[in-house]
Amino acid sequence: MIHKSLFVIAFVALVMQGLTSCTTCSRTNTDDFAIPDSIRSEGELKVKPSVMEEMVGNISSPIEMASLVKTLKVPFSQKYLATTKNVSNYNTSSAKAFNLGIFGTDLGYLNMYGKTSLVLDYITAMKNLADGINVGQFFDFSTLKRLATNNQNIDSLVYISQRSFNKMDKYLQKNGRGNLSTLMIAGVWVEGLYLSAQFLKERPDEKRLAESIGEQKVILDQLLIILNNYKKEQYIADLIVDLTAIKEIYDGIRITIEIGEPKAIEVDGMLTIVQTETSTVHYTEEQMQAIMTQAEIVRGKLIK
Amino acid sequence: MKKIFFLTLFLFTVAFFSQSAKAQTEAQRVELCTKLAGGATFQSDYPVQLAAAKDGERAPVFRQALALRAGHRYRFTICTDEESPGEAVLQLYDEAKLMGSSYNPETGKEYQNFDFDCHKTAIYIIFISVKDGKEGSAIALLSHVKTL
Numbered sequence: 001m002i003h004k005s006l007f008v009i010a011f012v013a014l015v016m017q018g019l020t021s022c023t024t025c026s027r028t029n030t031d032d033f034a035i036p037d038s039i040r041s042e043g044e045l046k047v048k049p050s051v052m053e054e055m056v057g058n059i060s061s062p063i064e065m066a067s068l069v070k071t072l073k074v075p076f077s078q079k080y081l082a083t084t085k086n087v088s089n090y091n092t093s094s095a096k097a098f099n100l101g102i103f104g105t106d107l108g109y110l111n112m113y114g115k116t117s118l119v120l121d122y123i124t125a126m127k128n129l130a131d132g133i134n135v136g137q138f139f140d141f142s143t144l145k146r147l148a149t150n151n152q153n154i155d156s157l158v159y160i161s162q163r164s165f166n167k168m169d170k171y172l173q174k175n176g177r178g179n180l181s182t183l184m185i186a187g188v189w190v191e192g193l194y195l196s197a198q199f200l201k202e203r204p205d206e207k208r209l210a211e212s213i214g215e216q217k218v219i220l221d222q223l224l225i226i227l228n229n230y231k232k233e234q235y236i237a238d239l240i241v242d243l244t245a246i247k248e249i250y251d252g253i254r255i256t257i258e259i260g261e262p263k264a265i266e267v268d269g270m271l272t273i274v275q276t277e278t279s280t281v282h283y284t285e286e287q288m289q290a291i292m293t294q295a296e297i298v299r300g301k302l303i304k
Numbered sequence: 305m306k307k308i309f310f311l312t313l314f315l316f317t318v319a320f321f322s323q324s325a326k327a328q329t330e331a332q333r334v335e336l337c338t339k340l341a342g343g344a345t346f347q348s349d350y351p352v353q354l355a356a357a358k359d360g361e362r363a364p365v366f367r368q369a370l371a372l373r374a375g376h377r378y379r380f381t382i383c384t385d386e387e388s389p390g391e392a393v394l395q396l397y398d399e400a401k402l403m404g405s406s407y408n409p410e411t412g413k414e415y416q417n418f419d420f421d422c423h424k425t426a427i428y429i430i431f432i433s434v435k436d437g438k439e440g441s442a443i444a445l446l447s448h449v450k451t452l
Contacts, residue, residue, distance in 0.1 A: 056369040056427055063345055063448045064373050071451040159338060159346045166348055208375065215425035219371055222427060257424060262403045271418040272377075273396070273404035279374055279424040 056222050060101075060189035062108025063162070065212070069199050072206055076113040080198045081106045082191065082303045084125035089304065094235035096132040097172075097180040101187020102303055103129070104165050109195060111158045119148035119157070130168060133180055138167035179230040186239060187302075189216075189223055193246075194299040197292035210288055214281030217250040242298040249290045254282040330443075337383035337443045340416055344379040344447035350432070352392065352444060357437030366432040370446060374425045377449040381417045382406045382432070382442055390438025395431045396420060403428070407435070419449055 082102050090096045107122045123144045130136040140160050147157045165184075172181035193216060200209040224243060230236045260276030334349045350368055357363035372378060382394040391414070393407040406415045434440035 056371060057348055058370045058372070058446060060371075061347055061448075063347055064376050064451070067345070067376070067448060067451045155343075155345075162346050163334070163349070212373070212375070215374055218425045218427070222371060255425075262401075264404070269415075271404070271415045272421060273418060274421045275398075275403065275423045277398070277424050279426070 056226065059185050059219060059222055059226070060105075060192055062105040062188060062192060063112070063158075065105070065192045065196055066109045066112035068208065068212055069196075070112055072199075072203065072208060074199050074203060074206075076115060077198075077202075078115075078118065080195055081109070081118075081122075082299075084121050086303060087125045087128050090129065090132075092235065093133050093180060094183055094233065095302075096129045097183035098187040098190075098235070098239070098302060100126055100129040100133070100168075101184040101189075102191045102299075103187075104161075104184065105188045105191035105195065107161050108158075111154065111161055114154050116148045116154070116157070120145060123148065123161075133172075133177075135168040135171055138171055139164045179233055179236060182226050182230060183236065183239075186223060186227060186243075189219065190243075190295070190299050190302065193291075193295045197295050200288070200292065210283065211281050213288065213291060214253055214283045215255070215279070217253055217255060217281075220247055220250060239302070242301070246291060246294045246298065249287055249294060252284075252287055256280050256282065333383065333385065333443050334445075337381055337445055338447075340383060341379055341381045341445055341447045342417065344449045347378075347446045347448055350430075350444040350446075351441075352432045353441040354392075354432070354434050354439065356389075356434075356439040363433060363437035367429055369427050369429050372420070372422045372426065372428050374423050375452050376422050377452055378420045378422060379417050379445075379447040379449050380404070380406070380420065380430065381445040381447065383416070383445075385441045385443075388434075388440040388442060390434035390436060390440035392440050392442035392444075393433055393435055394444050395433075397429045397431065398424070398426060421452060423452075 082099070084103070087099070090099050103122050103126045107119065107126065110116075110119050110122060123139075123141060127136060127139050127141045130139040140163075143160050144157065144164070147153065147160065169181050169184055172178065172184070193213065196209060196213050196216075200206065200213065203209060220243065224240065224247060227236055227240050227243070231240055256279070258278045258280070260278065263274045263276060265272045265274060330351055333351070337349070338346050348370075350366070352366040354364045354366060380394055380396060382392050384390075384392045391407075393405065395405045396403045404418050404420055406418060407413070408415075430444065430446075432442065432444055
């Protein structure tokens, strides 16, 4: 009996070793995307829509939004950020994951503006939520706290924040909890849209801000495709309804593409590819206003 | 009896610690690669491990779809592992159109980084393969350079 148990333990240990030794192999195959020849040719690539649904990365990221508002010299404003006082209200895994995304965007915004004194509050809230969905081990709270408290290297703060967030996301995806990963991403996106809307209210003449909101039409379409994979879950079904209300406004916005070939420029050994193909967003002020209002409603409902 | 117990304990310890060591190594590889990205703001990392091409079959390729936004300069970095038998190549595609590559087969030149000035918000795809169908491992990074 004891021999049998020991054998089982040894077997489990070896199987675990075997399984975990190939954690980076999941997105490689030799069938659908076998294109090493394309290094030498520009053969046509075909991506199955089902594959796209599973794996689109960088769907929402606070970096671009924060960088844009900083470039436009929009002053930092704490009043737009989600309060961390409601953390105890987020009782379900879904609410925890979604609001982890909300705070993730707020943290990205704080980091980009170097507001380290406010960071501690947000990383504490995020650590709470991450622990609540059993991914707290990937959130490097102690290093983030040290960097924020000592007002140290902002680059490291941004790097560790972003990497902690990615690690939680990847872990959830790899462990059959893609629903929570998707909710985190949705939270990042909703907060990004909300913040952009607030900045546009402050700077109504800033075309770049309005365009960046308009371009989210492309991203929202992808986000909804991914969310639809988990629509059986009530929280996600409700979120789909809310986001579809935003999508309906976006449906009236047109994005036109002017075709062009990429140009390669090499300066001092650094290669830059300039895309000459451009997208233009066609929107009315009413449409923009409607998106902003709807974003506020959806976000307000979900962070309560 | 004792022998079996210690053997089991040993196997379990090896399985556990080799995983921890691997995780640590990956973190270190990402950090090192980030330094080579030259001050751009880190966004995502993609650890890649590809097997060698089998006879008569096409070599394996890693692919990742990414949402990139107009008006931003992104940096793609590829760091082939020191112990990798083959050199990894990163290519960026917009649907079927090749936008950029870390390797230019016409000149034979390799680039650890290349920047991409994005002017169209869309879903792009990065493909990572290993030259000459060899086995290989690498870390690829997406970073944000600046708003254009």
